[in-house]
Amino acid sequence: MLARAQTWWTILKICVEERLVYRGDFALGTLMRFLPIVTQIFLWTAVFAAAGSGLIKGYTRNDVVAYYLLTMLARAFSSMPGLASGIARQVREGEIKKFLIQPIDLVTYLLLARVAHKFVYYLVAAGPFALVYYLCRSYFPGWPPAEVMAAFLLSLVLAFLLGFFLEATMGMIAFWFLEVSSLLFVYMLFTFFFSGHMFPLEILPEPWKTFVDFLPFKYMAYFPAAVFLGKVQGTELVHGLMIQTAWILGFIVLCRVSMQAGFNRYSGYGG
């Protein structure tokens, strides 16, 4: 047990160090990622100016801007760049063999590598995020009460887990189709649109709104932001967190099952 914990700790440490190599590029890239927010602020200011009423589906202009900023944070937790395509590449190039031979579990390894990746990312991105949030502080309605804050933080952690297992499951498809890059692109578009990264999901008209409620994507961006802004409260909030957890459990199982099925299908040749 101790030996195993030590193995995982070593893996985590190596991954952190590997990540820290590119910290300068990281920080700059993070800051640049906020540039679209600038245009969004101008766009929504123009929309609210023309709409006349200061309220669109319960959002003021400041709410919308705060919403976009918060989804950026939620996406920092739930987006997994290169996870599915990494699995696909390992399957295609046969690198996956090492997980069949070595006593290391593929999913746990990937999860640790991702935790390390995210950990370094937050370390470096904390600066740019704090700067932008400080500059935009007037758009926020203020700190939410402690229990809402706790729920918000919990939903972020759950968003990370959901993002990880969802995308890992997508990556397992590579056992069946070797070339999945275009499939992943479609998945990316879907998440962008239906996670609420592009707009607050409330503005969707009816059949779509229910449709989105039945998808896991909204828990990856919309839900944490809505929790922070107090759009989801009371039992609705508790239910939301429970559904989010249910999605995670579902994808853990699906990920495991598809990995086993994939391993059974897989045949590696050569060295």
Added chain:
Amino acid sequence: MRNADCGMRNEKGGNEGTDKSSAAQSRNPHSEFRISSYLGVFLTFVRNSLVRDMTFRTNFLIDTISSMSWMIMNLGFYTLVYQFTPNIADWGKYEFFVFIATTMFVNSLVQAFFMPNAEELSEQVRTGGLDFALLKPIDTQFLVSLRRVSWSSLGNFFVAVLLLIYAVPRIKGFELSLWQVFLYPAYVLMGVLIMYSVMIALAATSIWLGRNQSLYDFWFYITNFSRYPMEIYEGPWGTPLRQLFTFVIPILVVINVPARLLAKPLEWEHSWLAGFGIVATLGSLLGSRWIFKWALWSYRSASS
């Protein structure tokens, strides 16, 4: 998409061969004018790329569909927004659709003709492959800018045509006049040239930096500002921003001028923009050419 990349690298050898034969032609004193030999080289590139794209037909189809679906999602977003407002900065729904169609025209042309080459340039700098381009008896900027055409990006061009056909007749009190029919494509082309200038200037920086991996990101974030009507940039922050992106890096001119020309031709207080568009195009072309040449002087071949 990765497939296409591999194909590209594999076939590079073949490409180089055709370059040589066309280049030899242009050295031949008996051949026609220089301009026409450049045209010949360009047409060869176009044909080569088409052949290559058609080799991976399924990939081509998926590429086309995925690049189109992104724009369709964008369209969906604005349809949603227009549920709540009659206009955005005085752009009505169908006028704004014309704006989006213009964005699609410009972007699809830039992505089809220049984007793959700009990406390739930074890779060539890193690997030293640029040596081969420098040795050819043809203008280096021409060669590295137009070597590859990504046909699948032109899918959006046709979506834009459909969108224009849908939106233009629905603009209130709209009458199409002849000068619009001629000026609109001309200004779309000028927009493409401005975008090209920004892109090649950005790509040229990879000669100094050794590698410019985030070229595409940077490009996306800069041109992101051009995708909105310039009127939305108002107020103490907006006005300087608008002036910066109109006069220093003229990317706001790119889509605003042709879109306004077609959708809102009556407002003449903005007509100076049309004149400025020509100045901006020439300025950015010359500026980017200068940056490219300047960067080229600092080029040191990598290993080999």
